[in-house]
Amino acid sequence: MTELWDGLTKAIELIVSFDPEVMGIAARSLRISVTSALLASLICLPLASLIHFNHFPGKRFLINLIQTFYSIPTVTVGLFVFVLFSRAGPLGGLNLLYTPTIMVLGQMVLITPVLLGLTISALSGVDRTIVDTARSLGASGFQAGLIVIREARFAVMAAVIMGFGRAISEVGCALMVGSNIRGFTRIITTAISLETSKGEVELAIALGIILICIALVVNIVLNRIQQR
């Protein structure tokens, strides 16, 4: 209990003194996860629209498949990306393994199903009459699609934030493809894992508090959006 209390006080000291290492790790985590969430959104929004607005055989199955991948283990994604980008892998020549870029890519793969599935749900949630109204006012198919996306914007933003939440809190994939290199690929979750195994809980607790604070902010934003 004393150890936990000591760890907590030291952790708070590290945070309030803006310890360069703690701040560096937190900033890197945010940078990588924000980038992966934004890039995944750029891919998922048009893709989700394509799936939603088009009727094709196997559409229901495809959506079921996407939803199944919501809970894909992070280490499985890590393994998949690792195999692809390892020296012997098909994309090994790009030399991206153990870089922040590959971590962004890994997180993108991880959150794509969540983003895609939730965006499709958000678009499906828009009243069908919106499309009829837009078309009756002279919108083309593309313009009517844009208005549906606009109507679903709050639910789509919630999907993006959910994706970001999953990205920043994952450890398996980041550890496997980023390798927790100090000052380069070390992020909050991988640092907590390492410091705890070394028995240095102060830094781990400080980073844990920061992660919870980020989660709290994300939740507050999400609630605000969902209330609209």
Added chain:
Amino acid sequence: MSLIETVNLCQRYGERDILKDINLAVSRGEVLAMIGPTGAGKTTLLRLIDLIDRPVSGKILFDGVETTLSEKARLAARRRMSFVLQKPVVFNTSVRDNIAYGLKWRGVPRSMIHQEVSNILEMVGLTEYGARNARTLSGGEVQRVALARAIAVGPEVLLLDEPTANLDPVSEARVEEVIRDIIQCHTTTIIMATHDMAQGQRLADRIAVLIDGEITQTGSYSEVFASPANKKVAEFVGIENVIDGVILSNDDRVVGIDVGGAVIEAISDYAAGEEVSACVRPEDVTLAVSEVSSSARNHFRGEVTRTVSLGPLTRVELDCDFPLVCLVTSRSADEMVLVKGKAVFATFKATGVHVIKREGR
């Protein structure tokens, strides 16, 4: 040439035929009211005319051009029309933006849009609501935004689906006022679906009756209401007495109709032996407590079976060997002591009886 013409238009959902061989022509500048009971196919027909849906068969000509061709041609034709849906939804943005959308989609320059939207807001009496989110408006205000949005694009054809359904009387009057303004100030062709016959009379040049997916009658208000084409139309337009019978004789167009023992006299061209229905408006029947001599050809002794007070009027149901409903003022009903079982004499003129041929025989 008609601005809009439908040729043998059919629509089906699943196994159910919604519209059957609709042939309708609407001239430029005409206001046509489609009346019919709920589920008759009015909305389906408006959606087809607006080219939102495609028919299973038949075609729609817009300004003489067939519209069942390419999607591009359909969009071009659709942009010459606008449609106010029965339960209009507004986009989750300001009232101004809602009205501006149709113009934006047509590529109208931003500076012109601003002016146009201001004019339309003034026309529908929503100037002070411009910046408000349209989702915060009341039902009547939403209906006016929907109308404003539709007329902002300057449509040649305005389609209205039950424009005042579910509105309170004040909102209904305001919406009707806007429609009347459009009719008076623009040369817009209007096709409106309504189940409110009085509204059809107030606003339209011509009435089309749509029942069970078929246009059963078109004509002026007085034609449709005084001379319904068949029993279904008669019942829909509120003729409560539709009495089935057979023509006994035709003497110089004065026919005697056997309605199960009693004989109703009417003016008709149908020959003896023809199976017909005699339509008598309840307000055309006069009641008396003793038999009176008059020029009216139809006198029946009956017994009151039920009375229902309708405020200033009372609806009296009689058994005259056939059921007969009549409307009298409540004051007369009180003075005559019209209670169940009371014997009365019902009188109506032969010229007040509309005779229609029975179908499905």
